[in-house]
Amino acid sequence: MNFTFNTPPDIVFRSGSTRELGELVKSRFQKPILITDKGLIAAGLVDPAIKSIEAAGLNVLLFDDVAADPPAAKVKQAVNFAREHGADGVIGLGGGSSMDTAKVVAVLMNANQSLEDIYGTNTVKGKRAPLVLSPTTAGTGSEVTSISVITTEEDTKVAVVDNALYPDLAVLDPELTMGLPRHVTAATGIDAMVHAIEAYTNIHRKNPLSDALAREALKLLSSNIVVACEKPGQKDAREAMLLGAMLAGQAFANSPVGAVHGMAYPLGGIFHIPHGLSNSLMLEPVLRFNAPNADHQYAELADVVAPGAAGTNAQKCDAFISRIIEIIEATGVERRLSQLGISHNDLPRMAEDAMKGQRVLQNNPRTVTYEDALAMYTEVL
Ligand SMILES: NC(=O)c1ccc[n+]([C@@H]2O[C@H](COP(=O)([O-])OP(=O)(O)OC[C@H]3O[C@@H](n4cnc5c(N)ncnc54)[C@H](O)[C@@H]3O)[C@@H](O)[C@H]2O)c1
Ligand SMILES: [Fe+2]
Structure with missing residues (x-):
């Protein structure tokens, strides 16, 4: 250790x-x-x-x-x-x-x-x-x-x-x-969930303290984000979200984020799509892309977000990804780049820019090439 x-x-x-x-x-x-x-x-x-x-x-x-x-x-x-x-x-x-x-x-x-x-x-x-x-x-x-x-x-x-x-x-x-508008609650809450998930799968600096913080953060965030969106005045949910976001921050400060953030940065940099929404858009393709290398870790996180999940690592990994997507959909955020004015012609520049984010890409459980990035952007266009 x-x-x-x-x-x-x-x-x-x-x-x-x-x-x-x-x-x-x-x-x-x-x-x-x-x-x-x-x-x-x-x-x-x-x-x-x-x-x-x-x-x-x-x-x-x-x-x-x-x-x-x-x-x-x-x-x-x-x-x-x-x-x-x-x-x-x-x-x-x-x-x-x-x-x-x-x-x-x-x-x-x-x-x-x-x-x-x-x-x-x-x-x-x-x-x-x-x-x-x-x-x-x-x-x-x-x-x-x-x-x-x-x-x-x-x-x-x-x-x-x-x-x-x-x-x-x-x-x-x-x-x-308490007064955060719904779309900001959703996008920023999903950003925090991504911090926890990516801290948990960092290939260089994963550590037991970040792991414990990430698991607790994901538990709080995944079980409160939809409530915070639907009942914005619910104090307990707001408290749990703020605590969860802080714990996720402590986790990833010491076990930095990976390709979801790497792929999200060009959406913020070029198109000024809010950071949390950018992450939310890229989460599903990156989780599926990473699954062959990170399925055992995603299976562990299934115990946190989908407690009934059982079976092999691959099955629990699937349950984890499905549950995360279900939560994102329930918050009502946009799911497609084209809903935000991005077109097919923009994707090569975005993939080129994503490649400049080696600071975070190097932490990812699977190497992302320019072609991979382009394929993932195409998937969510
Ligand atoms: N330093 C880090 O560790 C770290 C981690 C993740 C993201 N970031 C960066 O943080 C930035 C995104 O921050 P963010 O998602 O918190 O959004 P933000 O700070 O850009 O704020 C988004 C909008 O929400 C409004 N807002 C904020 N709080 C509000 C409230 N309580 N009530 C009403 N309106 C409110 C703001 O006025 C603003 O218009 C990006 O630049 C991202 O790259 C930094
Ligand atoms: Fe972030």
Whole structure:
């Protein structure tokens, strides 16, 4: 046995904790920049956080111009804003896009490195500013990962992966997710399920802690996602989803994702299809493609999502895939690329771009070639 495992040192999971945010963070900085997007301002989620921070005696700066699948130019704007206004810490409040932007701002605002300098793995030099993250989607798990995903000027999604990106504190308040619209609940919840599944089948860094977290995450997510979609005000389901997404984040931060994400990135990078929906679209073809090499692991996961499943590994693997697809269909998300405006002519460029994602493809239980990628895109067109 040989593994390393990292996670943030401080995690607060409590309903209503946004109203205590100021007390939770006040020892860490005096003039934090709060990084979020306009959708969250409109949803009324940012105001209580700001009030709480101010009530604790801090001076808070607001950057609310985060864009989905954060484009490099926007991230640089946020870094400049933090520098110009003399921020001494960062709070990321929002979905993966806001938290990923916040992570990079915390790293770059006091550094001599440029954004391009830190693309890749273990590239961060120097000390980042204090960093607190609070998720509003039950999805990415970014609040507990060492990853930030940025979209380059060439529409390619690249990652910064460095232990410096783990926050000092993650604050999880399930109340923030109560108003998530159905399609966001579905897509981000499926993203979290994919994190758990792909962490479980990583061929390089699979480890017992990630396995245990992934199984628990998948149990919570698979049994609550449809309820959260159909009864959005159901507090227990929202809580289970947020917890499941966090556990899946801890799992894949230490046993990174594979070809579902690799195949999904071009959908986000080129067509701006939301990250969770991109993953959801590619999940079935990749699971079927991987099955010859990963059927024993998928069979183990059948015990989690389809407890009655019995028989050989191949039969249980089938039961696992069928159950996952049944859940996805029940959430009502789109199932075809053509429903999102993608045509046959786009597929070669997508397959070419997918091949650039070796950072994640190398973790996959089966090697994906350009022809394989093209075949899988064609399958879900
Ligand atoms: N860092 C990581 O470990 C990691 C992991 C997976 C994905 N990602 C990245 O995260 C990004 C996707 O993040 P996401 O799926 O959380 O979506 P997002 O942050 O892009 O947000 C999607 C939309 O949902 C809205 N929204 C968010 N929370 C809401 C709420 N509670 N109520 C109402 N509206 C709300 C936002 O305003 C936004 O319009 C992608 O760039 C993806 O690549 C990062
Ligand atoms: Fe993801």
